[in-house]
Amino acid sequence: MTEVHHEDVAAYALGLLSEEERAAFERHLKSCGSCAGEVGSFAAMGELIRGVHPDDLLPHQPEPQVESLLVRRAAAERRRRRVNRTFTTAAACLVVAAGVFVAVGSVTGEPNPDSIHSPAAALLMTGRTYTVTDPASGVTSVVGLEDKGWGTHVALELKGVKGPLQCRLLAVGDDGRSEVVASWGVPGKGYGVPGSPDPLLLHGGTSLNQDELNHFTIQTVDGRILATVAV
Incomplete structure:
Protein backbone atom coordinates (compact mmCIF):
# COMPACT_ATOMS: atom_id res chain seq x y z
CA MET A 1 0.00 0.00 0.00
CA SER A 106 -7.24 31.18 -10.81
CA VAL A 107 -10.18 33.07 -12.34
CA THR A 108 -8.83 33.95 -15.78
CA GLY A 109 -10.94 31.33 -17.54
CA GLU A 110 -8.07 30.18 -19.79
CA PRO A 111 -8.70 26.74 -21.36
CA ASN A 112 -6.28 24.14 -20.05
CA PRO A 113 -7.15 20.82 -21.69
CA ASP A 114 -3.80 19.10 -21.17
CA SER A 115 -3.06 19.38 -17.45
CA ILE A 116 -4.51 17.27 -14.64
CA HIS A 117 -2.80 19.61 -12.17
CA SER A 118 -4.51 22.83 -13.30
CA PRO A 119 -6.59 25.00 -10.94
CA ALA A 120 -9.69 23.81 -12.82
CA ALA A 121 -8.84 20.16 -12.12
CA ALA A 122 -8.17 20.95 -8.46
CA LEU A 123 -11.54 22.70 -8.08
CA LEU A 124 -13.38 19.83 -9.78
CA MET A 125 -11.80 17.51 -7.21
CA THR A 126 -12.40 19.59 -4.08
CA GLY A 127 -15.43 21.75 -4.87
CA ARG A 128 -19.16 21.04 -5.15
CA THR A 129 -19.74 19.39 -8.54
CA TYR A 130 -22.69 18.90 -10.88
CA THR A 131 -22.64 16.55 -13.89
CA VAL A 132 -24.95 16.22 -16.88
CA THR A 133 -24.90 14.56 -20.30
CA ASP A 134 -27.11 16.30 -22.83
CA PRO A 135 -29.09 13.68 -24.79
CA ALA A 136 -29.35 15.87 -27.89
CA SER A 137 -25.74 17.04 -28.26
CA GLY A 138 -24.03 14.12 -26.49
CA VAL A 139 -21.89 16.64 -24.56
CA THR A 140 -20.94 15.70 -20.99
CA SER A 141 -20.32 18.61 -18.64
CA VAL A 142 -19.02 18.73 -15.09
CA VAL A 143 -19.27 22.06 -13.26
CA GLY A 144 -17.35 22.63 -10.02
CA LEU A 145 -18.14 25.50 -7.63
CA GLU A 146 -16.26 27.20 -4.80
CA ASP A 147 -17.42 30.15 -2.69
CA LYS A 148 -15.27 33.28 -2.87
CA GLY A 149 -15.60 36.69 -1.25
CA TRP A 150 -16.29 38.21 -4.66
CA GLY A 151 -18.79 35.53 -5.81
CA THR A 152 -18.20 31.99 -7.07
CA HIS A 153 -15.14 30.34 -8.60
CA VAL A 154 -16.32 28.04 -11.41
CA ALA A 155 -14.54 25.16 -13.14
CA LEU A 156 -15.75 23.25 -16.21
CA GLU A 157 -14.84 19.88 -17.69
CA LEU A 158 -16.27 19.28 -21.16
CA LYS A 159 -16.32 16.03 -23.15
CA GLY A 160 -17.97 14.85 -26.33
CA VAL A 161 -17.72 18.09 -28.28
CA LYS A 162 -16.34 18.50 -31.81
CA GLY A 163 -15.31 21.71 -33.53
CA PRO A 164 -14.63 24.07 -34.89
CA LEU A 165 -16.83 26.03 -32.51
CA GLN A 166 -16.76 29.23 -30.49
CA CYS A 167 -18.39 28.63 -27.12
CA ARG A 168 -19.14 30.28 -23.81
CA LEU A 169 -20.26 29.30 -20.32
CA LEU A 170 -23.10 31.32 -18.82
CA ALA A 171 -24.06 31.46 -15.14
CA VAL A 172 -27.78 32.10 -14.66
CA GLY A 173 -29.25 33.24 -11.34
CA ASP A 174 -32.62 32.53 -9.76
CA ASP A 175 -33.64 36.06 -10.71
CA GLY A 176 -32.86 35.47 -14.39
CA ARG A 177 -29.64 37.47 -14.36
CA SER A 178 -26.89 35.91 -16.49
CA GLU A 179 -23.12 36.41 -16.65
CA VAL A 180 -20.44 35.04 -18.95
CA VAL A 181 -18.08 32.89 -16.88
CA ALA A 182 -15.69 32.01 -19.72
CA SER A 183 -15.43 31.73 -23.49
CA TRP A 184 -13.24 29.50 -25.64
CA GLY A 185 -12.70 27.95 -29.04
CA VAL A 186 -13.07 24.25 -29.82
CA PRO A 187 -10.63 23.06 -32.52
CA GLY A 188 -11.77 20.72 -35.24
CA LYS A 189 -10.47 17.62 -33.44
CA GLY A 190 -12.67 18.44 -30.44
CA TYR A 191 -12.42 17.39 -26.79
CA GLY A 192 -13.26 14.07 -25.16
CA VAL A 193 -13.98 12.32 -28.46
CA PRO A 194 -12.32 9.44 -30.37
CA GLY A 195 -8.91 10.57 -31.54
CA SER A 196 -8.89 13.43 -29.02
CA PRO A 197 -9.78 11.84 -25.67
CA ASP A 198 -8.62 14.64 -23.35
CA PRO A 199 -11.45 16.80 -21.97
CA LEU A 200 -11.49 20.58 -22.04
CA LEU A 201 -10.68 22.04 -18.61
CA LEU A 202 -11.20 25.72 -17.87
CA HIS A 203 -12.16 27.97 -15.01
CA GLY A 204 -13.56 31.42 -14.45
CA GLY A 205 -15.79 33.33 -12.09
CA THR A 206 -19.18 34.91 -11.54
CA SER A 207 -20.30 37.61 -9.13
CA LEU A 208 -23.35 35.45 -8.33
CA ASN A 209 -23.05 33.58 -5.03
CA GLN A 210 -23.74 29.85 -4.97
CA ASP A 211 -27.09 30.33 -3.24
CA GLU A 212 -28.12 32.73 -6.05
CA LEU A 213 -27.26 30.34 -8.90
CA ASN A 214 -29.93 28.45 -10.79
CA HIS A 215 -28.06 26.80 -13.67
CA PHE A 216 -25.17 27.02 -16.12
CA THR A 217 -25.54 26.97 -19.88
CA ILE A 218 -22.83 25.85 -22.31
CA GLN A 219 -23.65 27.29 -25.70
CA THR A 220 -22.12 28.34 -28.99
CA VAL A 221 -21.77 32.05 -29.68
CA ASP A 222 -24.69 31.85 -32.12
CA GLY A 223 -26.94 30.60 -29.31
CA ARG A 224 -27.01 26.83 -29.88
CA ILE A 225 -27.19 25.13 -26.46
CA LEU A 226 -24.76 22.25 -25.93
CA ALA A 227 -25.71 21.51 -22.31
CA THR A 228 -27.57 22.94 -19.34
CA VAL A 229 -26.29 22.12 -15.84
CA ALA A 230 -28.79 22.73 -13.03
CA VAL A 231 -27.36 23.61 -9.63
Whole structure:
Protein backbone atom coordinates (compact mmCIF):
# COMPACT_ATOMS: atom_id res chain seq x y z
CA MET A 1 0.00 0.00 0.00
CA THR A 2 1.41 3.42 -0.97
CA GLU A 3 2.16 5.65 2.04
CA VAL A 4 0.73 9.16 1.84
CA HIS A 5 2.19 12.24 3.59
CA HIS A 6 0.53 15.63 4.00
CA GLU A 7 3.57 17.39 2.51
CA ASP A 8 3.01 15.49 -0.75
CA VAL A 9 0.48 18.17 -1.71
CA ALA A 10 3.34 20.20 -3.26
CA ALA A 11 4.74 17.23 -5.18
CA TYR A 12 1.20 16.40 -6.37
CA ALA A 13 0.67 19.94 -7.65
CA LEU A 14 4.02 19.85 -9.47
CA GLY A 15 3.28 16.51 -11.13
CA LEU A 16 6.23 14.80 -9.40
CA LEU A 17 4.27 11.79 -8.12
CA SER A 18 4.14 8.47 -9.91
CA GLU A 19 0.77 7.26 -11.19
CA GLU A 20 0.36 4.99 -8.16
CA GLU A 21 1.34 7.76 -5.73
CA ARG A 22 -0.96 10.27 -7.44
CA ALA A 23 -3.91 7.89 -7.18
CA ALA A 24 -3.17 7.28 -3.49
CA PHE A 25 -2.91 11.01 -2.79
CA GLU A 26 -6.19 11.74 -4.59
CA ARG A 27 -7.88 9.17 -2.32
CA HIS A 28 -6.27 10.94 0.64
CA LEU A 29 -7.65 14.32 -0.52
CA LYS A 30 -11.22 13.08 -0.21
CA SER A 31 -10.83 12.66 3.57
CA CYS A 32 -8.27 15.37 4.39
CA GLY A 33 -9.72 18.86 4.56
CA SER A 34 -6.33 20.42 5.22
CA CYS A 35 -4.72 19.08 2.04
CA ALA A 36 -7.86 19.74 0.02
CA GLY A 37 -7.72 23.36 1.10
CA GLU A 38 -4.08 23.72 0.03
CA VAL A 39 -4.12 21.86 -3.27
CA GLY A 40 -5.88 24.65 -5.16
CA SER A 41 -3.18 27.15 -4.22
CA PHE A 42 -0.32 24.83 -5.13
CA ALA A 43 -1.93 23.55 -8.33
CA ALA A 44 -0.94 26.62 -10.36
CA MET A 45 2.77 26.02 -9.65
CA GLY A 46 2.90 23.31 -12.27
CA GLU A 47 1.60 25.77 -14.84
CA LEU A 48 4.09 28.44 -13.75
CA ILE A 49 7.16 26.26 -14.27
CA ARG A 50 6.11 24.92 -17.69
CA GLY A 51 8.09 27.64 -19.45
CA VAL A 52 11.10 27.58 -17.11
CA HIS A 53 14.18 25.76 -18.37
CA PRO A 54 16.50 24.37 -15.66
CA ASP A 55 19.53 26.11 -17.26
CA ASP A 56 17.90 29.47 -16.58
CA LEU A 57 18.05 28.76 -12.86
CA LEU A 58 21.61 27.45 -12.46
CA PRO A 59 23.46 30.80 -12.17
CA HIS A 60 21.24 31.98 -9.32
CA GLN A 61 21.04 30.28 -5.94
CA PRO A 62 17.83 31.03 -4.00
CA GLU A 63 18.04 32.59 -0.59
CA PRO A 64 17.31 30.00 2.15
CA GLN A 65 14.46 32.06 3.57
CA VAL A 66 12.52 32.16 0.28
CA GLU A 67 12.54 28.43 -0.37
CA SER A 68 9.32 26.83 0.78
CA LEU A 69 9.76 24.34 3.63
CA LEU A 70 6.89 22.35 2.19
CA VAL A 71 8.56 22.01 -1.22
CA ARG A 72 11.96 21.16 0.37
CA ARG A 73 10.39 18.30 2.29
CA ALA A 74 8.54 17.08 -0.79
CA ALA A 75 11.79 17.14 -2.77
CA ALA A 76 13.58 15.13 -0.09
CA GLU A 77 10.87 12.49 -0.20
CA ARG A 78 11.29 12.18 -3.97
CA ARG A 79 15.14 12.14 -4.21
CA ARG A 80 15.23 8.36 -4.19
CA ARG A 81 12.92 8.45 -7.21
CA ARG A 82 15.50 10.58 -9.11
CA VAL A 83 13.42 13.75 -9.17
CA ASN A 84 15.29 16.70 -10.66
CA ARG A 85 16.06 19.03 -7.76
CA THR A 86 16.33 22.07 -10.02
CA PHE A 87 12.65 22.07 -10.91
CA THR A 88 11.63 21.84 -7.26
CA THR A 89 13.82 24.83 -6.39
CA ALA A 90 12.31 26.75 -9.29
CA ALA A 91 8.81 26.03 -8.02
CA ALA A 92 9.71 27.25 -4.53
CA CYS A 93 11.04 30.55 -5.90
CA LEU A 94 8.00 30.99 -8.14
CA VAL A 95 5.62 30.52 -5.22
CA VAL A 96 7.21 33.54 -3.54
CA ALA A 97 7.63 35.66 -6.67
CA ALA A 98 4.23 34.87 -8.17
CA GLY A 99 1.93 34.54 -5.19
CA VAL A 100 -0.36 37.23 -6.54
CA PHE A 101 -0.48 35.48 -9.92
CA VAL A 102 -1.60 32.23 -8.28
CA ALA A 103 -4.41 34.00 -6.47
CA VAL A 104 -5.61 36.14 -9.37
CA GLY A 105 -4.83 33.72 -12.21
CA SER A 106 -7.24 31.18 -10.81
CA VAL A 107 -10.18 33.07 -12.34
CA THR A 108 -8.83 33.95 -15.78
CA GLY A 109 -10.94 31.33 -17.54
CA GLU A 110 -8.07 30.18 -19.79
CA PRO A 111 -8.70 26.74 -21.36
CA ASN A 112 -6.28 24.14 -20.05
CA PRO A 113 -7.15 20.82 -21.69
CA ASP A 114 -3.80 19.10 -21.17
CA SER A 115 -3.06 19.38 -17.45
CA ILE A 116 -4.51 17.27 -14.64
CA HIS A 117 -2.80 19.61 -12.17
CA SER A 118 -4.51 22.83 -13.30
CA PRO A 119 -6.59 25.00 -10.94
CA ALA A 120 -9.69 23.81 -12.82
CA ALA A 121 -8.84 20.16 -12.12
CA ALA A 122 -8.17 20.95 -8.46
CA LEU A 123 -11.54 22.70 -8.08
CA LEU A 124 -13.38 19.83 -9.78
CA MET A 125 -11.80 17.51 -7.21
CA THR A 126 -12.40 19.59 -4.08
CA GLY A 127 -15.43 21.75 -4.87
CA ARG A 128 -19.16 21.04 -5.15
CA THR A 129 -19.74 19.39 -8.54
CA TYR A 130 -22.69 18.90 -10.88
CA THR A 131 -22.64 16.55 -13.89
CA VAL A 132 -24.95 16.22 -16.88
CA THR A 133 -24.90 14.56 -20.30
CA ASP A 134 -27.11 16.30 -22.83
CA PRO A 135 -29.09 13.68 -24.79
CA ALA A 136 -29.35 15.87 -27.89
CA SER A 137 -25.74 17.04 -28.26
CA GLY A 138 -24.03 14.12 -26.49
CA VAL A 139 -21.89 16.64 -24.56
CA THR A 140 -20.94 15.70 -20.99
CA SER A 141 -20.32 18.61 -18.64
CA VAL A 142 -19.02 18.73 -15.09
CA VAL A 143 -19.27 22.06 -13.26
CA GLY A 144 -17.35 22.63 -10.02
CA LEU A 145 -18.14 25.50 -7.63
CA GLU A 146 -16.26 27.20 -4.80
CA ASP A 147 -17.42 30.15 -2.69
CA LYS A 148 -15.27 33.28 -2.87
CA GLY A 149 -15.60 36.69 -1.25
CA TRP A 150 -16.29 38.21 -4.66
CA GLY A 151 -18.79 35.53 -5.81
CA THR A 152 -18.20 31.99 -7.07
CA HIS A 153 -15.14 30.34 -8.60
CA VAL A 154 -16.32 28.04 -11.41
CA ALA A 155 -14.54 25.16 -13.14
CA LEU A 156 -15.75 23.25 -16.21
CA GLU A 157 -14.84 19.88 -17.69
CA LEU A 158 -16.27 19.28 -21.16
CA LYS A 159 -16.32 16.03 -23.15
CA GLY A 160 -17.97 14.85 -26.33
CA VAL A 161 -17.72 18.09 -28.28
CA LYS A 162 -16.34 18.50 -31.81
CA GLY A 163 -15.31 21.71 -33.53
CA PRO A 164 -14.63 24.07 -34.89
CA LEU A 165 -16.83 26.03 -32.51
CA GLN A 166 -16.76 29.23 -30.49
CA CYS A 167 -18.39 28.63 -27.12
CA ARG A 168 -19.14 30.28 -23.81
CA LEU A 169 -20.26 29.30 -20.32
CA LEU A 170 -23.10 31.32 -18.82
CA ALA A 171 -24.06 31.46 -15.14
CA VAL A 172 -27.78 32.10 -14.66
CA GLY A 173 -29.25 33.24 -11.34
CA ASP A 174 -32.62 32.53 -9.76
CA ASP A 175 -33.64 36.06 -10.71
CA GLY A 176 -32.86 35.47 -14.39
CA ARG A 177 -29.64 37.47 -14.36
CA SER A 178 -26.89 35.91 -16.49
CA GLU A 179 -23.12 36.41 -16.65
CA VAL A 180 -20.44 35.04 -18.95
CA VAL A 181 -18.08 32.89 -16.88
CA ALA A 182 -15.69 32.01 -19.72
CA SER A 183 -15.43 31.73 -23.49
CA TRP A 184 -13.24 29.50 -25.64
CA GLY A 185 -12.70 27.95 -29.04
CA VAL A 186 -13.07 24.25 -29.82
CA PRO A 187 -10.63 23.06 -32.52
CA GLY A 188 -11.77 20.72 -35.24
CA LYS A 189 -10.47 17.62 -33.44
CA GLY A 190 -12.67 18.44 -30.44
CA TYR A 191 -12.42 17.39 -26.79
CA GLY A 192 -13.26 14.07 -25.16
CA VAL A 193 -13.98 12.32 -28.46
CA PRO A 194 -12.32 9.44 -30.37
CA GLY A 195 -8.91 10.57 -31.54
CA SER A 196 -8.89 13.43 -29.02
CA PRO A 197 -9.78 11.84 -25.67
CA ASP A 198 -8.62 14.64 -23.35
CA PRO A 199 -11.45 16.80 -21.97
CA LEU A 200 -11.49 20.58 -22.04
CA LEU A 201 -10.68 22.04 -18.61
CA LEU A 202 -11.20 25.72 -17.87
CA HIS A 203 -12.16 27.97 -15.01
CA GLY A 204 -13.56 31.42 -14.45
CA GLY A 205 -15.79 33.33 -12.09
CA THR A 206 -19.18 34.91 -11.54
CA SER A 207 -20.30 37.61 -9.13
CA LEU A 208 -23.35 35.45 -8.33
CA ASN A 209 -23.05 33.58 -5.03
CA GLN A 210 -23.74 29.85 -4.97
CA ASP A 211 -27.09 30.33 -3.24
CA GLU A 212 -28.12 32.73 -6.05
CA LEU A 213 -27.26 30.34 -8.90
CA ASN A 214 -29.93 28.45 -10.79
CA HIS A 215 -28.06 26.80 -13.67
CA PHE A 216 -25.17 27.02 -16.12
CA THR A 217 -25.54 26.97 -19.88
CA ILE A 218 -22.83 25.85 -22.31
CA GLN A 219 -23.65 27.29 -25.70
CA THR A 220 -22.12 28.34 -28.99
CA VAL A 221 -21.77 32.05 -29.68
CA ASP A 222 -24.69 31.85 -32.12
CA GLY A 223 -26.94 30.60 -29.31
CA ARG A 224 -27.01 26.83 -29.88
CA ILE A 225 -27.19 25.13 -26.46
CA LEU A 226 -24.76 22.25 -25.93
CA ALA A 227 -25.71 21.51 -22.31
CA THR A 228 -27.57 22.94 -19.34
CA VAL A 229 -26.29 22.12 -15.84
CA ALA A 230 -28.79 22.73 -13.03
CA VAL A 231 -27.36 23.61 -9.63
